[in-house]
Amino acid sequence: MKKSIVIGVGNMLFKDEGIGIYASEYIKQNYNISSDLEIIDGGTLGFKLMAYFQDYDNVIILDTVSIEDEVGSIFKLPSDVLLGLGKYRKTAHEVEIIEMLEIVSVLDSHANVTIIGIVPQDIQSVEIGLTQKMEEFFPLFIKTALKEIEDLGFSYSKKDEISVSDIVKSMIGSYNGTHLSRIPNEEDFTHEINL
Template sequence: MTGEPQKILILGVGNILYTDEGVGVRAVERLLETYDFSDNVTLMDGGNLGMRLMQPLMDADYCIVLDAVLGGDVPGTIYRFTGDDLRKSLAFKDSMHQSDLVDTLIYCELVGKRPDTVVIGMEPQDFKNMSIDLSATVAERVPAMLEIALKELAAAGGVATPKA
C-alpha cells in the first residue's frame, strides 16, 4: 500500500532554564541547525506547553519525543520507551510538563487520534540548578541521542538530510 507518507512530529520537551531538563529542547534545536527534513516531518520545541500540544500531536501519525528521563541510571544514559512504558517514563518526574504530556496523549486517545509515540530520553546530571547550559556529561551525549532519534525517524518514513 502506497499513499501519503505518515506525518511525523519530533517534539523536544523540557524546561531549558534548569540545566539538563532542557536536553530535549536543545536536541531539537541541534537537529534544526544541522539537518533539513522531508515535508512529512515537523520539529517542535514543546517546552512545557501541555494541552497546547494536543493539536500538533493529533495532526501527527507518529511522534518522537526527546526529553530528560529519570530512569535511575548514570547521567547521560539514553532510554527508549513506547506503548505502556510511556507512562512510566513520563509520569515519574517532579516536573510539570511531564504529567501534562501524558494527560495530553490520553486526551488525544479519548478523541480518537493519538499518534504512535516513542520517547528517546536521557538521564540528566543536573535538573535542579538554574542554568541555560547543559551539563558537560549530557551535552557530550546529545549526538548519540540524535543518532537514535534519526534512526527512529528513518524507520517511520522521514528523511533528514545533513545541511551543506
C-alpha cells in the same frame, strides 16, 4: 505520507532540562530532512501539545526522563510503556505528557507517540546550558533521535556542523554563563563612573 512531528520539550532555565529543545533545534540547523517532517520547540507548552497528539500520526518527543539509571542513559519509550511508568512523573511537563496520553488513549484516533529520553545529571540548577556529562552524551542522543526519524521513513543528510553551545547562544544569548563576559561587572561599572 503520514503526518509526523518531532517535538523538543523541556525548560531551558534548568540546566540539562533544556536538552530536548536543544536537540530539536540542533537537528533543524544541522540536517536536511524530508520536507514532510515537522520539527518544533515545544518548550513547556504542556497541555497545548495535546493538539499534536490528536492531529498527527506520529509524534517523537525529545526530553529528559526521570528514570533511576546512569546519567546519559537513553531510552526509547513508546506511549504504551509510558502509560505504565508511574515513576516517570517527576517534572511538570512529564506529568502533563502522561496525562495527555491518558486522555487521548481513549479516543478512536490518536498519534503513535514515542519519547526519546535521556537521564539528566542536573535539572535543578538555574543556568542555561548543559552539564559536561550531557554534552558528552549529546551526539548519541541526536543519533538515537535520527534513527527514530529514519525508522518512520524519513531521509536526512548532514548540512552543517553547528555546536550545541552556538545553537543555544543563537536561541537565548547565553550558554553556561558565557553571556557574562559581555556585561561589565558591578566593580568595573562603578570604577568607570568614578573616573
